[in-house]
Amino acid sequence: MILTIARKELKLLFVSPLAWTFLALIQLMLTWVFLGRLDAFLELQSQFMQIANPPGATEVIIVPVFAVASLVLLMATPLFTMRLMAEEWRNHTMTLLISAPISMTAIVLGKFLGLLIFFLLVTLLAVMLSLSLLVGGTMDLGLLLSNAIGLLLLAACFVSVGLYISSLTSHPAIAAVGTLGVLLALWIADIVASDAGSVIQNFSLLRHYESLNRGLIDSFSLVFLVLFIVTFLILTIRRLDGERLHG
Amino acid sequence: MNDFPNVTISAYNLSRSFGRHIAVHRVDLELKRGEVLGLLGPNGAGKSTTMQMLTGNLAPTSGSVQICGIDLLKNPREAKRHIGYLPENPPLYKELTVDEYLQFAARLHHIDLSRIDSVLTEVKQRCGLSNIGKRLISTLSKGYQQRVGIAQAIIHQPEVIILDEPSVGLDPNQIREIRILIRELGKSSSVLLSTHILSELESVCDRVQIMNQGIMVFNAALAELKQKNLSLERIFEQFTLRNENTGN
Incomplete structure (x- = not known):
């Protein structure tokens, strides 16, 4: 049942030009960054030779590409999550899902999974772009894997927040603005806390992503991101149940 | 009994x-x-x-x-x-075609994949939708949209x-x-x-x-x-x- 809902979400996504335009644009941007960094790497290569432990191509080229990808996702996710629930409320299609013999959990997980598969596609595009480096030499596949896992987890966090906020309103635009606001706040939580050891820093999503971005698979970061996702999914399910109870 | x-x-x-x-x-x-x-x-x-x-x-x-x-x-x-339910406002995904929509409704109601095609043909015939399966729901008139809504409600023979x-x-x-x-x-x-x-x-x-x-x-x-x-x-x-x- 979760798959049926996920399939429907993907179908609705790909009949609209939004998904295709986004895929094209993000690929264009990532390639731009990729080529820019590649250029810089080639220029600096002779100087790298003189350092004892020089950074590799993966570190110089791929890490910035994924850092940019995370920012693009932060800006774009609200556009995709806004319609997940809000539009179902507005078009009265939620009735179809609620009247069907499926649980609220299946509805929420299906929607989450559907959008996550889309972002998996985005991650795969970035990974394929990175793998093209193999044509000209070797690369650090472990670092690439850590980046890919990080990007996907980050996207999952964004989607779960967006899904929850979308379930609070029947206006997609409000859902989009709300999600963007929350995501930006979670992003700059890093900057707000001036001293290094502050607790607030732990809530910054991008800070956890950065460690994965650098190739450091920190179990604290992984647990934080997964708990973050689960929390917002549970909130969404409770919200759907609440709508039925309090209407 | x-x-x-x-x-x-x-x-x-x-x-x-x-x-x-x-x-x-x-x-x-x-x-x-x-x-x-x-x-x-x-x-x-x-x-x-x-x-x-x-x-x-x-x-x-x-x-x-x-x-x-x-x-x-x-x-x-x-x-x-x-239960088959047609609410006041028919719950239609207007970006989908009639066939796609009814397929989704059939899956939601746990109809076997092997039976979906025959179920769809039957329900479309019953609701007078046989010729418009390939059309987008958004392009249909109110009356036809209402029929799609009814088709959705009876697709699993509730x-x-x-x-x-x-x-x-x-x-x-x-x-x-x-x-x-x-x-x-x-x-x-x-x-x-x-x-x-x-x-x-x-x-x-x-x-x-x-x-x-x-x-x-x-x-x-x-x-x-x-x-x-x-x-x-x-x-x-x-x-x-x-x-x-x-x-x-």
């Missing part, structure tokens, strides 16, 4: 309030197999709210609902298998079919077709429909219940009324107007 009890919907003491406003108050409703029940009432009488509660879209403040002997509140997933104003937006020919369809559905399943149109009720329903201001004020078999030579219009006026006066 245990698997197919004769009473398909039994709701007792159903109440629902929104804040301090009581939308439905202590409504009893019983529907037997092969019966078409018409729910009649002025605007805002609580018909749609009652239907939402019977389909699990809205939790009642108090009362119980059983669908084919299964408690809707305790075992919603099992109970909802037996034992209880709940239709909220099924003939809204249809032209006279389509209304006649829909009435024939409802009569046909009423033979194998039980149908609960709400309407404002008295003639529609008289032509398709076996029994009528009138609601006013959230209270069930009248319940009788149509054959009985005919026998006593009572006109439905008079009864409707009597029960809804009187209550409005005393209510104020």
Whole structure:
């Protein structure tokens, strides 16, 4: 049942030009960054030779590409999550899902999974772009894997927040603005806390992503991101149940 | 016989309030197999709210609902298998084609993948949608959209079919077709429909219940009324107007 809902979400996504335009644009941007960094790497290569432990191509080229990808996702996710629930409320299609013999959990997980598969596609595009480096030499596949896992987890966090906020309103635009606001706040939580050891820093999503971005698979970061996702999914399910109870 | 009890919907003491406003108050409703029940009432009488509660879209403040002997509140997933519901606003994904939409509806109702094609052909033929399977729902007229909504409600051959104003937006020919369809559905399943149109009720329903201001004020078999030579219009006026006066 979760798959049926996920399939429907993907179908609705790909009949609209939004998904295709986004895929094209993000690929264009990532390639731009990729080529820019590649250029810089080639220029600096002779100087790298003189350092004892020089950074590799993966570190110089791929890490910035994924850092940019995370920012693009932060800006774009609200556009995709806004319609997940809000539009179902507005078009009265939620009735179809609620009247069907499926649980609220299946509805929420299906929607989450559907959008996550889309972002998996985005991650795969970035990974394929990175793998093209193999044509000209070797690369650090472990670092690439850590980046890919990080990007996907980050996207999952964004989607779960967006899904929850979308379930609070029947206006997609409000859902989009709300999600963007929350995501930006979670992003700059890093900057707000001036001293290094502050607790607030732990809530910054991008800070956890950065460690994965650098190739450091920190179990604290992984647990934080997964708990973050689960929390917002549970909130969404409770919200759907609440709508039925309090209407 | 245990698997197919004769009473398909039994709701007792159903109440629902929104804040301090009581939308439905202590409504009893019983529907037997092969019966078409018409729910009649002025605007805002609580018909749609009652239907939402019977389909699990809205939790009642108090009362119980059983669908084919299964408690809707305790075992919603099992109970909802037996319900087909067309809400007031047909729940359509307008970006999809009719076929895609009905396929999704069929999957939602656990229809086997191998049977989906034949089920789709049958339901489209029943609702007069055979030639427009490839069209986008957004390009269809209101009447056809309404038919897609009905198709969605009966695709899994439910034992209880709940239709909220099924003939809204249809032209006279389509209304006649829909009435024939409802009569046909009423033979194998039980149908609960709400309407404002008295003639529609008289032509398709076996029994009528009138609601006013959230209270069930009248319940009788149509054959009985005919026998006593009572006109439905008079009864409707009597029960809804009187209550409005005393209510104020």
